[in-house]
Amino acid sequence: MRRLRNRSLAVLATLGALTLTGCGTGAHAPGDGAASAGSGRTITAHRLMRLTTVHQETGMTLLEGPVFGEDGRLVVVDVTAPAGKPKVMSVDVRGKTARKVFTDSRGAYTSAQFSPYDGRLYLSDFAHGEIVSLAPDGSDRRTFFTGEVDGARMRPDDVAFDRDGNLYVSDSLGLSEGEARGRVVRIDRDGRKATVLADGLAAPNGISFDVDHRGLWISELTENRISYLPVGERAGTTGRHTAVRVDGGIAQTDSIAVDADGNLYQGLHGRPAMAVYDRYGERLATVEVPARAEGLESATNVAITPGGTKAYMTVSGPAGGYLYTFDALAEGVRQSNGG
Template sequence: MPFGPKALSLAAIFAISTVFWGVARAAEHSLAKWQLKALASYSQPLAHEGPVILADRNQLFFTSNRLRRSDGSQYVIASIFDLKSLKTVDLGLTNSIPMANGAFRLSNGNLVITMQGDKSKPAGLAEFNVANGQVKLLTTGFSDYQFNSPNDVVQANDQSIWFTDPQYGYEQGFRPRPTIGNWVWRIDQAGRRQRLMMDGFSKPNGIAFSLDQEYVYVTDSGFIAGDGQRNSVLPRTIYRYRILQTPNGPLATDRITFCVVTKGIPDGLKVDEYGRVWTGTGAGLEIFDKDGNPLAVIPVANGVSNFALIPGGGAYVMGETKLYRLDI
């Protein structure tokens, strides 16, 4: 640290340090007191993936687990939950966005939803206008190749869209044999330039940016295959990449093993206002600090696939046949 008129005094340094550590300790302490309350119960696993809080509409969007028709074919229901009336409504997107999964609210207010596709309809990304119900397809493949079954999605500050594309659809019997790998993709703001960002995964699943978007986190849930079989040598891991900005667009570099979870696999992934990394696992909600050190495990019966963080604290938690609210 330089000495001279502009140098900070020891008292100032101490004051800044005290504030910093006070915030950090408050953030950790806030995890010690929590309450989980069921908001809704369902006869089917409707609360599974893609939760997005629509604060201006006082609603919560989410998608179901795989459901089966009488002929054995699979489908997914996308729902809206009204946070005042506590009523759940089917949005009727089963056919227009086949096997919908992850979702993220775009800067224009619409939702981008991962479309896993089926054996007759392609996989990709769809944009859903929450105001008028219109659906627009953003991408259905790369070159002549079809995507596998896109799982989770986020939008970066530059308006580009990043998404994971594991081969779960094929393993679960609703997608054709894969023609590309278990990869992570990016589409630019205009939707014209699409490129592979990361490979080397068993099953890339959840994805989230750090607060400053210097890093991107990706969960690898390869430990549990689409048919439910477990393979102890495959990942149940969160990886972190540094985002390197270049004149031709960002690159994902410097992959590190950020953490491994305590039970099952890391699925949904979020970063809160303190920079803490949350993930849904077989144990419930597992929370790590910015360096991958475990902070807390909030148990949820039968585990958690995904969740939506509530600004200011807490979360809406997907419990398959139950929708929960977590307050901390």
């Protein structure tokens, strides 16, 4: 997705950042061909609504981080929204309406999650290497974590919480240099202590706990693979391994979510589609937008309705930023919010 990548670099120069983990390297036409051999069945996603158009100031729009709040509304971030435009939106998926929750003059927010500990909304600011939090209504912005971790400032992409409210971050350190220096960082729920759980990763992007909270699924953007990282009771780790090699072609692995059966929903940047795997790496399905949909280049992320199977996928491109819906293979749980 060279056009999108070139626009992304220009955008991040404006935002004061080096690069953007959500950016792939090539475009893929919507619905091109059938799912490849061994890719399971094809699920067609249907357009729900358009949330954004391309911003004149940044030259693009990129939706990410869908997460359901306790009020039943879907929170979505627009990574490249300029100052004054909605950077965090709240969507009534039944009424097909959206309202601005938060904006500022500096952040490039690539993910959103509600904490099980304090109920606040946590955002990763990729441009400034920070984690910030908001009250659910978008007020009371606080800096949760900033500064260096083991001598290097993070490039935080996606986030996930454990049951106790400790935060786990996919740190895309090294992406702009093309080096496998990415990390998984654990931040205690009070924001005071940060620990590197894994390093040497190839631009880690998506991150989600498995159903039992025994380990983390991590998608590595520049290697098109999903790794599995067991997480010990005291934040120690053992036995990280490559779990799935994603046949993405020119598309790259973006955010990741997990349903109640443990299935993985892997977003693709550079193609408006998602790949669905079971926990053992078998390709179960490919979620596609209809072939007639034009100007859409990425399906970065997904959220599945808690206790239901209706899934909401963030899809973006020159045509704007959209929500598409499909029926997931199992019900939504906390891990079904794509970080």
